[in-house]
Amino acid sequence: MIRFLVNPAAGGGRVKRHLGGIRERAAEVGAEVSVSCSGADLTAQARQAVDDGIERLVVAGGDGTMHLVVQALAETSCALGVLPMGRGNDYASSLGVPRGFSAALEFAVSHETRRIDLGRAGAEWFAFYAGAGFDSECSKTAEAHPRWWPNSVTYNIAVVRTLFAYRPPVARIEYEGGSFEGEVMFATVCNGPQFGGGMQIAPSADLTDGILDLVIVRAVGKAELLRIFPSVYRGAHVDHPAVSIHRTPWARLDFEPTMLLGSDGELVGEVGAEGVEMTVAPQALNVVSGC
Numbered sequence: 001m002i003r004f005l006v007n008p009a010a011g012g013g014r015v016k017r018h019l020g021g022i023r024e025r026a027a028e029v030g031a032e033v034s035v036s037c038s039g040a041d042l043t044a045q046a047r048q049a050v051d052d053g054i055e056r057l058v059v060a061g062g063d064g065t066m067h068l069v070v071q072a073l074a075e076t077s078c079a080l081g082v083l084p085m086g087r088g089n090d091y092a093s094s095l096g097v098p099r100g101f102s103a104a105l106e107f108a109v110s111h112e113t114r115r116i117d118l119g120r121a122g123a124e125w126f127a128f129y130a131g132a133g134f135d136s137e138c139s140k141t142a143e144a145h146p147r148w149w150p151n152s153v154t155y156n157i158a159v160v161r162t163l164f165a166y167r168p169p170v171a172r173i174e175y176e177g178g179s180f181e182g183e184v185m186f187a188t189v190c191n192g193p194q195f196g197g198g199m200q201i202a203p204s205a206d207l208t209d210g211i212l213d214l215v216i217v218r219a220v221g222k223a224e225l226l227r228i229f230p231s232v233y234r235g236a237h238v239d240h241p242a243v244s245i246h247r248t249p250w251a252r253l254d255f256e257p258t259m260l261l262g263s264d265g266e267l268v269g270e271v272g273a274e275g276v277e278m279t280v281a282p283q284a285l286n287v288v289s290g291c
Contacts, residue, residue, distance in 0.1 A: 002031040003054045005045055007061035011085040015060050018101055039068050046072035054078055058108045062086015063265030074118055074125045074284050081108030081288040088197035096290030111288050116207040118284040119191040122276050126263040129195045132271050133186025136262035138162045168219035169255045175214050175248040183219035189251050189278040203235030210282040214246040251278045
C-alpha cells in the first residue's frame with residue numbers, strides 16, 4: 001500500500017502548485033493523500049502510516065520535512081519515497097531521485113527500495129548530518145530569508161552575514177581511537193556526503209557502510225574561511241590543514257559556549273557542556289533509491 005504525505009508549507013508554495021498532480025497520481029494507484037498542518041503533525045502522520053501498515057510513504061517537501069518524517073519511519077519497514085519540494089533537497093540528490101516533478105513523482109511511486117544507515121544525535125535521528133558551530137548558525141540566519149530564494153543564494157548570503165558576528169567555540173570531541181579539544185569553526189558528524197544544498201562536506205561518506213564521518217574544521221580567520229568556502233561544493237576543502245575527517249561508529253561532542261544543533265536542514269536543539277552522543281544505526285531506514 002502507498003500513501004502520500006504533503007507538507008504545503010515547503011518550498012515557498014511549490015508544493016501547493018503541484019498538489020493537483022499529486023492527487024491525480026495518487027488516484028491512479030489507489031492511494032490516500034494526507035496534508036500536514038505542522039511539523040509535529042508530519043511526524044504524527046508518518047507514525048500513523050506505520051501503524052496502518054503502509055508499505056511506502058511518498059513525502060512531498062524539503063529536507064526539513066524528510067527529517068521530521070524519518071523520526072517516525074526509523075527502524076520500520078515502511079519505505080520513504082522522496083518527492084523533493086524544498087530549497088536544498090539533499091535527500092533527493094543523495095538518493096538518486098531524478099530532477100523534475102513528473103520524473104521524481106513516478107520514481108517515488110514505482111522505483112525499488114533499499115535500506116540505508118541512520119545516525120542518531122541523542123534522541124534525534126538523522127540521515128545525513130548533525131553538528132554544531134558555524135554551519136548551524138548559518139542555518140539560523142538562512143531561516144529568516146524568503147523561502148522562494150534558491151538554496152545556493154540563501155546559504156551564501158547567510159555565510160557572509162553570520163561570519164561577522166561569529167566567535168569560534170571551544171569543542172571537546174571524543175571518537176573511536178582519538179579525541180580533540182580546541183576552537184572550531186564547526187564540528188559535524190556525517191552519515192552521507194552532502195548538506196546545505198550540495199556542499200560535499202564529507203565526500204567519502206557512505207549511507208550503507210555502518211560508519212560515520214566526523215568532520216572537524218578548526219578555527220581559521222574570516223578571510224581564510226571565505227577563501228576556502230567555495231571548495232566545499234567540490235569536496236576539495238578536505239585538503240586544507242584546518243580540516244580533519246575521522247571515520248568512527250560514534251562520537252561525543254560538547255561546546256562552550258552552548259551552540260545550536262543542526263540536523264538534516266533542521267535546528268533541533270542546543271549542545272553545550274553536557275554534550276551530545278552521536279551513534280550510527282546500520283540499515284535503519286527503508287528508502288526509495290536509485291543509488
